[in-house]
Amino acid sequence: MSSSDPIRALVSQLSRLPGIGERTATRLVHHLLRQDRALLHALAESLVDVADHVHECPRCCTLTANIGRCSVCEDTRRDDAILCVVATIQDLAAIEATSEFRGRYHVLHGTLSPIDGTRPDDLRLQPLLARLLDDDQGVAEIILATPPSVDGEATALYLKKLLGLHGLKITRIASGVPVGGDLQFADKPTLARAIALRRTI
Amino acid sequence: MSSSDPIRALVSQLSRLPGIGERTATRLVHHLLRQDRALLHALAESLVDVADHVHECPRCCTLTANIGRCSVCEDTRRDDAILCVVATIQDLAAIEATSEFRGRYHVLHGTLSPIDGTRPDDLRLQPLLARLLDDDQGVAEIILATPPSVDGEATALYLKKLLGLHGLKITRIASGVPVGGDLQFADKPTLARAIALRRTI
Numbered sequence: 001m002s003s004s005d006p007i008r009a010l011v012s013q014l015s016r017l018p019g020i021g022e023r024t025a026t027r028l029v030h031h032l033l034r035q036d037r038a039l040l041h042a043l044a045e046s047l048v049d050v051a052d053h054v055h056e057c058p059r060c061c062t063l064t065a066n067i068g069r070c071s072v073c074e075d076t077r078r079d080d081a082i083l084c085v086v087a088t089i090q091d092l093a094a095i096e097a098t099s100e101f102r103g104r105y106h107v108l109h110g111t112l113s114p115i116d117g118t119r120p121d122d123l124r125l126q127p128l129l130a131r132l133l134d135d136d137q138g139v140a141e142i143i144l145a146t147p148p149s150v151d152g153e154a155t156a157l158y159l160k161k162l163l164g165l166h167g168l169k170i171t172r173i174a175s176g177v178p179v180g181g182d183l184q185f186a187d188k189p190t191l192a193r194a195i196a197l198r199r200t201i
Numbered sequence: 202m203s204s205s206d207p208i209r210a211l212v213s214q215l216s217r218l219p220g221i222g223e224r225t226a227t228r229l230v231h232h233l234l235r236q237d238r239a240l241l242h243a244l245a246e247s248l249v250d251v252a253d254h255v256h257e258c259p260r261c262c263t264l265t266a267n268i269g270r271c272s273v274c275e276d277t278r279r280d281d282a283i284l285c286v287v288a289t290i291q292d293l294a295a296i297e298a299t300s301e302f303r304g305r306y307h308v309l310h311g312t313l314s315p316i317d318g319t320r321p322d323d324l325r326l327q328p329l330l331a332r333l334l335d336d337d338q339g340v341a342e343i344i345l346a347t348p349p350s351v352d353g354e355a356t357a358l359y360l361k362k363l364l365g366l367h368g369l370k371i372t373r374i375a376s377g378v379p380v381g382g383d384l385q386f387a388d389k390p391t392l393a394r395a396i397a398l399r400r401t402i
Contacts, residue, residue: 006254006266010247018232030291031219033255033264040252044245046211051241053207063234065207090231
């Protein structure tokens with residue numbers, strides 16, 4: 001039916017998104033069709049807004065809609081001495097949500113992964129090295145906050161070797177049984193690590 | 202962070218869609234951000250295309266992007282004598298996909314439901330009655346293809362009473378154990394109906 005072309009085109013585009021199959025896409029489109037058409041326009045405008053205005057911060061590589069640097073880099077009350085290196089902007093957002101960290105960030109946009117073919121050149125390492133060489137920024141400590149997964153650990157190890165030459169204090173986020181977590185439900189590697197990395201109190 | 206406003210706006214709009222929570226919406230947006238920006242524009246254009254061009258067919262009430270009637274209504278090879286009444290355009294698409302039905306359709310856009318508050322006035326009944334009164338269309342049989350659910354059956358019963366006055370043949374789609382289905386796995390109401398509606402062979 002040629003009549004359904006725009007609907008089919010939209011279904012086909014939505015079903016390319018992760019976790020959305022053709023059935024879900026069809027359901028979404030029919031939901032949208034039952035709404036006010038202004039809502040469809042608003043959603044389209046939001047997409048265009050993101051496409052046109054979101055770019056990588058030239059300093060920390062997070063995504064921002066600011067003209068120039070992101071708001072964390074622009075924030076003068078932040079502690080320049082501590083730099084937290086994260087794999088993704090979602091991880092950055094998760095740390096920001098705790099309101100516990102007042103330093104700066106650097107987003108790698110990935111972790112090293114031989115399986116996925118992510119190599120050092122694919123990460124935002126050059127901007128990171130440039131920041132460390134820039135004396136004005138005065139970084140004293142780097143927190144490696146890549147995830148405690150195989151790839152995340154490999155990335156942390158790689159960064160430790162790479163950045164160790166610069167005479168910086170390099171730390172790694174703690175990994176173990178989650179706060180409020182039950183030991184009996186913790187997975188074996190987590191529990192094993194919690195015991196191996198035990199600390200004197 | 203004011204920097205993430207366009208991203209947040211998009212996440213918030215996507216998370217209003219059925220079955221998409223804030224986490225899924227965030228994941229989708231970050232997936233989109235990793236793509237070529239042209240893809241975001243293409244998706245936005247598809248949304249606008251649907252918003253601007255999809256409308257209800259003035260005859261059968263299905264959704265179409267045709268100027269005027271939908272392609273089923275425009276198809277001169279269709280059998281005018283048989284009219285299949287469905288609850289939704291998804292149901293229409295499902296019947297079309299079988300390639301077995303060559304008559305016309307009428308889409309009610311819902312079923313009667315005291316719980317959801319869907320009353321006869323909320324369904325496309327006036328256009329249906331107008332079609333039946335129009336002698337040119339020559340409808341002889343109406344197939345009530347509303348779903349075999351409580352609401353769908355109630356709607357079929359209501360339509361039978363409403364349309365019975367017009368001296369038309371009114372039929373109901375068969376309901377029972379699905380083709381290829383196993384009796385032991387059929388649910389009780391389906392199996393009970395399959396026995397109650399048994400036919401001589």
